[in-house]
Amino acid sequence: MKLVSWNVNGLRACVRKGFLDYFNDVNADIFCVQETKLQEGQINLDLEGYHQYWNYAExxxxxxxxxxxKKKxxxxxxxxxDDESQDEGRIITLEYETFYLVNVYTPNSKRDLTRLDYRLEWEDKLYEYLKELDKKKPVIYCGDLNVAHQEIDLKNDKTNHGNSGFTTEERGKMTRLLDSGFIDSLRFFYPEKDDIYTWWSYMKTIRERxxxxRIDYFIVSERIKESLADSQVHSEIMGSDHCPIMLELHLPNREV
Structure with missing residues (x-):
């Protein structure tokens, strides 16, 4: 089973930049997107063979x-x-027979950290939510989580300590989750590989260099780690300031 997650930073713009070419080429069983930046009726995607589920921000x-x-x-x-998270269209959960899929666009704590307290409250609620789901069946949690967990997960870690997305508090929330029965799938396969990133500033030459x-993740319940086949970052794919990420699983009973 193949799953893809991509913060498209405006789906309509991304479609104009080749989204559908990648979508068709990758042929994922489940394709999650974040930061769609549109309302119902503002786009008509003809995705033959796929069921579509949308959570629009107000x-x-x-x-x-x-x-x-592909599978309903x-x-x-x-x-x-949480009323505010729902107003902002940040979470969709799909339940299948053998797992939950949770697609998330985590709120940014903002450059001046004015939204850090809200972000930490969000993390606590989401943590409890994921743990409750995990009691029932394994969880696949993915999306733009707006945090670089370790120093290896960003290029300039020393100058970014304490900045939004790399505060001790935000990183600590990720550590708590990973210490409570969940796995960062990319680090499962590539624990020490550096220079793997999923987001770049639009400033000139930043992406080229x-x-x-790395702020986009596939995180899975530890008890399905034997089903993990691969975790990839498709940094060559343009169309957004983020790139797509992919997870491959071999589940005992093929779901999708």
Missing amino acids: RKGYSGTAVFT PLSVSYGVG NVGW
Whole structure:
């Protein structure tokens, strides 16, 4: 089973830059997107063979998530009971027979950290939500999580300590999750490989020089680690300031 996640930073713009070429080429069983930045009726994607699930932000041109899946899930839910996260369209959960898929666009704590307290509250609620799901069946949690967990996950770690996305508090929330029965799939396969990034500033030559951050993840319940086949970063794919990431799984009963 192949899963893809991509912060498209505006789906309509990304479509104009080749989104559908990549979508068709990669042929994922489940394709998650974040930061769609559109409202219902503003795009018509003809994705033959896929069911489409959208979570739109109330604010126009902001946030939003979507999941495109070949197999219809047992159920779909939006948000985690938090009014603001639901207003911003940040979470979609799909339930399948043997796992939950949770697609997330985590709020940024902002450059001046004015939203850090809200971000930490969000992390606590999401942590409890993921743990509750994990009691029922394994979880695949993916998306733009807006944090570089370790120094290896960004180019300039020394000058970014304490900055948004690399604060001790945000990194600590990720550590807590990974210490409680979850696995960062990329680091499962490549624990010490550096220069693997998923986001780059639009500033000139930044991406060319690979001065980036790894802030997009596939995180899975530890008890399905034997099903992990590969975790990839498709940094060559343009169209957004993020690149797609991919997870391959071999589940005992093929779901999708």
